[in-house]
Amino acid sequence: MAIAENIPAPDPEAEARAEARRRKLMAGAVPLATAAGLIALWQVGVKAFGVPTYIAPAPSDVAATLIDKFPLLMQNFWPTLFESIAGFAVGNIAAILIAIAFVHSRNVERAFFPIAVFINTIPILAIAPILVLIFGPGLTAKVVIAALICFFPTLVNMVRGLQSISPQALELARILSASKSEVFWKMRLPSSLPFLFSALKISATTSVIGAIVGEWVGADKGLGALIIDATFNFNSPLLYATVFMSSGLSVLMFALVSLAERRIVRW
Amino acid sequence: MMAANDIAAGDPVTAPQGALAASLKGASVRFGAFTAIDRLDLDIEAGSFYTILGPSGCGKSTMLRLVSDLIPAASGEVSVLGKTTEAARLAREFAFVFQDAALLPWRSALKNVELPLEIGRKRGVDIPIGRRSPRELLELVGLKGREEALPHELSGGMRQRVAIARALVCQPKLLLMDEPFGALDEMTRDRLNLQLLDIWRETGTTILFVTHSISEAVFLGQKVVMLQANPGRLREVVGIDLPEPRTTKLRDTQQFTHYCGYLRDLLETC
Numbered sequence A: 001m002a003i004a005e006n007i008p009a010p011d012p013e014a015e016a017r018a019e020a021r022r023r024k025l026m027a028g029a030v031p032l033a034t035a036a037g038l039i040a041l042w043q044v045g046v047k048a049f050g051v052p053t054y055i056a057p058a059p060s061d062v063a064a065t066l067i068d069k070f071p072l073l074m075q076n077f078w079p080t081l082f083e084s085i086a087g088f089a090v091g092n093i094a095a096i097l098i099a100i101a102f103v104h105s106r107n108v109e110r111a112f113f114p115i116a117v118f119i120n121t122i123p124i125l126a127i128a129p130i131l132v133l134i135f136g137p138g139l140t141a142k143v144v145i146a147a148l149i150c151f152f153p154t155l156v157n158m159v160r161g162l163q164s165i166s167p168q169a170l171e172l173a174r175i176l177s178a179s180k181s182e183v184f185w186k187m188r189l190p191s192s193l194p195f196l197f198s199a200l201k202i203s204a205t206t207s208v209i210g211a212i213v214g215e216w217v218g219a220d221k222g223l224g225a226l227i228i229d230a231t232f233n234f235n236s237p238l239l240y241a242t243v244f245m246s247s248g249l250s251v252l253m254f255a256l257v258s259l260a261e262r263r264i265v266r267w
Numbered sequence B: 001m002m003a004a005n006d007i008a009a010g011d012p013v014t015a016p017q018g019a020l021a022a023s024l025k026g027a028s029v030r031f032g033a034f035t036a037i038d039r040l041d042l043d044i045e046a047g048s049f050y051t052i053l054g055p056s057g058c059g060k061s062t063m064l065r066l067v068s069d070l071i072p073a074a075s076g077e078v079s080v081l082g083k084t085t086e087a088a089r090l091a092r093e094f095a096f097v098f099q100d101a102a103l104l105p106w107r108s109a110l111k112n113v114e115l116p117l118e119i120g121r122k123r124g125v126d127i128p129i130g131r132r133s134p135r136e137l138l139e140l141v142g143l144k145g146r147e148e149a150l151p152h153e154l155s156g157g158m159r160q161r162v163a164i165a166r167a168l169v170c171q172p173k174l175l176l177m178d179e180p181f182g183a184l185d186e187m188t189r190d191r192l193n194l195q196l197l198d199i200w201r202e203t204g205t206t207i208l209f210v211t212h213s214i215s216e217a218v219f220l221g222q223k224v225v226m227l228q229a230n231p232g233r234l235r236e237v238v239g240i241d242l243p244e245p246r247t248t249k250l251r252d253t254q255q256f257t258h259y260c261g262y263l264r265d266l267l268e269t270c
Ligand SMILES: Nc1ncnc2c1ncn2[C@@H]1O[C@H](COP(=O)(O)OP(=O)(O)O)[C@@H](O)[C@H]1O
Pocket: B031, B034, B036, B054, B055, B056, B057, B058, B059, B060, B061, B062, B063
């Protein structure tokens, strides 16, 4: 009894905060634990059935390769990172500018939108060799492929975003006798940002795919080249480690764009 | 030292007696073959509070949009403070408050109120600066302390008050309001009605206020403009002779219910 009286009265707000923290922790812990469980299962399965390493390496082999071959992996990571970022930038800037032109003039849209749709229908794997032929085996072809893969989703989203301003906001602009450029900078462009960022999050990961596909077709460095190399040499642990690095690159790009979105789009 | 605000404060906002804030002479509006407003004659006296009633689709919004130069008249004449509607728009003589507040969601409450002062500034447009700063206007509408809030952090009533503050920032001589409180609950609406009457008395501006609520029309208006539908025509202008300043108690008086009853009967025949 005496002890119970010494316990401070429960603070409902602190309790709610603790509860929220618990829930957040659980939300992170559950998928992590599941992933760890699956990896453990994979390790045990490969060892128990004696699967040869070149068919499916155990996670421990992959981890060992990640550590042993880290300098090699990083040496091939940087070119792919550069191609992805450059392709991301070129493709998205082009898409944004063309979207602005489309919204500005219906005629430009009528003339060029079907072409954009057509280019989008060509599988990137089919167009990649053509671009490598045109631009040669250097970085340019990979940047162009990464840019191309980013281009269409951003174009479509940006056009939608620029048109998403409410009719009443446009009437307000008219009542204030706003100029075309004021409507653009103060209304259309900011209201397009949520649309733009959902497209940028898509291209953050697809630009990496574009760069790697470009490297498959013809390159002697980059994660894509390393994937091809490891496959032909039956070096499965290296192949898996390279794939791991590739998805790490995608996650990094996605995280950067998400971070920027959270800081910029606060409404 | 004399601040720019003090000079503006010296200007009388109220127009001379008998002046017209707006005038429609045989004004018609057509959308294709459809006549939305048919030969409307209406004089809006400066400084008065007009409420506009009528069945849905009779052209109330269209009338405000006509006066505010959002749509042209097919025939007839419309003038605002003796100017064409275009000249009045360019001089920022009027402001518009929409049903949904039409705030820019990425701008804070204060930044939304400041928007009219930014539009045209770089082009050297002569923007009439009201005697109240955006901050003071937010205080006037009861939003002191919420200057930095984004629209999605505010309630519907608060957003509408931000829109009213924004409309007042260029000190308009005519305030056009299209069902500004139509989406709000009754208690919020009653409170905003009282606030709006305070603002009207204090600024001396002319108000044209569209509503679909008869009691709101009677409570706010010195004159109720009744429009009829198909085609949109003026039915009657009913003077509301109730003691000023109006208070909530007024709603219980016999006079008030008498006006409401009269308008309800009239509306049924429109
Ligand atoms: N932009 C437009 N194009 C075609 N018809 C319209 C347009 N705006 C309004 N109308 C028509 O004009 C009539 C009056 O509309 P409105 O002024 O919005 O009515 P309300 O009195 O309900 O505000 C309605 O029949 C409506 O359908």
